[in-house]
Amino acid sequence: MPQFFLNKRLILLLVSIIILVALIGFSLQDRDKLTWPEQFVKDSVGWVQSVFHKPAQSLAGFFNNINDIQHTYEENKLLKEKLDRHVLLEKEAQILKKENQELKDVLDKTESLDEYDSIQATVINRDPTLWYDLLTVNRGSQHGVEANMAVITAQGLIGKVKNVSAYHSTVQLLSSPDRKNRISAKVQGEKDRYFVIEGYDEEKASLLLKEIPFEVEVEEGQAVLTSGLGGVFPSDLLVGEVTEVVADNYGLTKTAYVKPAADFYEIKNVIIVERKMDSGVSEEGEEE
Numbered sequence: 001m002p003q004f005f006l007n008k009r010l011i012l013l014l015v016s017i018i019i020l021v022a023l024i025g026f027s028l029q030d031r032d033k034l035t036w037p038e039q040f041v042k043d044s045v046g047w048v049q050s051v052f053h054k055p056a057q058s059l060a061g062f063f064n065n066i067n068d069i070q071h072t073y074e075e076n077k078l079l080k081e082k083l084d085r086h087v088l089l090e091k092e093a094q095i096l097k098k099e100n101q102e103l104k105d106v107l108d109k110t111e112s113l114d115e116y117d118s119i120q121a122t123v124i125n126r127d128p129t130l131w132y133d134l135l136t137v138n139r140g141s142q143h144g145v146e147a148n149m150a151v152i153t154a155q156g157l158i159g160k161v162k163n164v165s166a167y168h169s170t171v172q173l174l175s176s177p178d179r180k181n182r183i184s185a186k187v188q189g190e191k192d193r194y195f196v197i198e199g200y201d202e203e204k205a206s207l208l209l210k211e212i213p214f215e216v217e218v219e220e221g222q223a224v225l226t227s228g229l230g231g232v233f234p235s236d237l238l239v240g241e242v243t244e245v246v247a248d249n250y251g252l253t254k255t256a257y258v259k260p261a262a263d264f265y266e267i268k269n270v271i272i273v274e275r276k277m278d279s280g281v282s283e284e285g286e287e288e
Contacts, residue, residue, distance in 0.1 A: 116234050119143055119272040124168070132175040132202070132264055139272065140167040150226075150273050156238040156261030157183075157226060161272060169272070174207055174239075175200040175264050184227040185209065185239055187218055187256075194227050197239065197258065205264075206257035207240060214252055218245050224258050234273055 121137035139145050141164050149161040151171045162172040172181060174197070182198040187209070193216055199208035212218055222242045228235025240258040247254050 116273040117144070119145060121145075121169070121270050121272055123267055123270065126267075132173060132200070133177065134162065135171050135173065135267060137169050137171060137270060137272075138167070140165050140169050142166050145169045145272055146274070150233040150237065152237055152271050152273060153262045153267060153269070154271075155263065156240065157233070158260075158262045158264060158267060158270065160233070171270070173264055174260065175202075183233065183239070184229045185224050186227045187242065188223045188225060189217075189219075193218065194229070195256075197224070201257065204244075204257055206243060206259050209242070209256040209258050210253070212245070212254040212256060214247065214254060216254075218242060218254065218256050220244065224256075 119139055121139040121143075123135050124138045125136035127134065137151075145161060145164050147161050147164055150157060151159050151161060157174065159171050159173040159176070162170045164170075172178065174181065174183065177200070179198070182196055184194065185197045186192045186194045193212075195209050195212055197207050197209050199210065200206070201208060207224075209218075209224065220242055224239045224242060226233045226235055226237040226239060238261045240260040242256045243259045244257040245254055246257075
């Protein structure tokens with residue numbers, strides 16, 4: 001009995017081997033058509049692949065997109081930092097270029113003031129509540145600065161020294177509301193006319209050239225300079241330009257609006273000047 005079952009198992013094994021070899025040989029043949037088991041297996045595998053391929057591809061694409069976004073974010077961050085540094089450097093270069101030009105203009109102006117002693121100074125303080133009134137510079141009595149000296153920029157006159165300490169000075173601007181803030185000036189023309197500038201119109205940002213006789217011709221576009229008559233301010237320093245002339249209330253005199261040549265809002269570097277020679281001519285009233 002055991003011998004029978006052993007022979008039976010051996011026979012089944014041989015038959016299985018023969019069938020397997022036959023299937024392998026059959027599958028290796030060149031055929032135009034597949035058997036139905038092959039078709040079934042192939043279709044099943046293809047269907048399973050199609051089911052899992054799209055989600056797997058979408059998932060892979062999702063992670064790829066996440067990775068691309070992260071890289072893009074890092075690149076944008078780096079580019080933004082570089083751009084910010086570039087903008088900062090460009091602004092610094094513009095500021096330095098502007099300061100260099102201002103210093104060059106001040107130096108050229110200083111060299112042109114042969115008749116006066118000049119002291120270069122830098123603005124170190126300016127109270128926002130007194131922006132158009134006073135400012136402080138880094139030169140004082142130890143540098144030769146005295147009260148009532150004229151203060152100019154490369155563009156023109158801005159004011160005078162109000163008070164002095166050892167190493168600093170306070171400058172009163174022409175736009176100061178102080179009623180004593182007056183300056184003897186002349187209007188250039190075929191014949192120079194001499195008047196007094198007193199007051200400042202904040203709305204029009206203009207100095208006021210007052211007490212012009214009605215019959216005296218003063219026109220828009222004429223230059224206004226310091227007269228030098230009082231011996232305090234140098235002569236022929238540019239103050240500004242006439243922009244408008246209006247009659248006073250009673251029509252007896254006129255007032256001219258003078259646009260300052262210098263920018264009172266932005267002042268960084270100034271020149272403090274004093275005459276080398278004495279003037280024998282003085283003017284009634286206080287000249288500033």
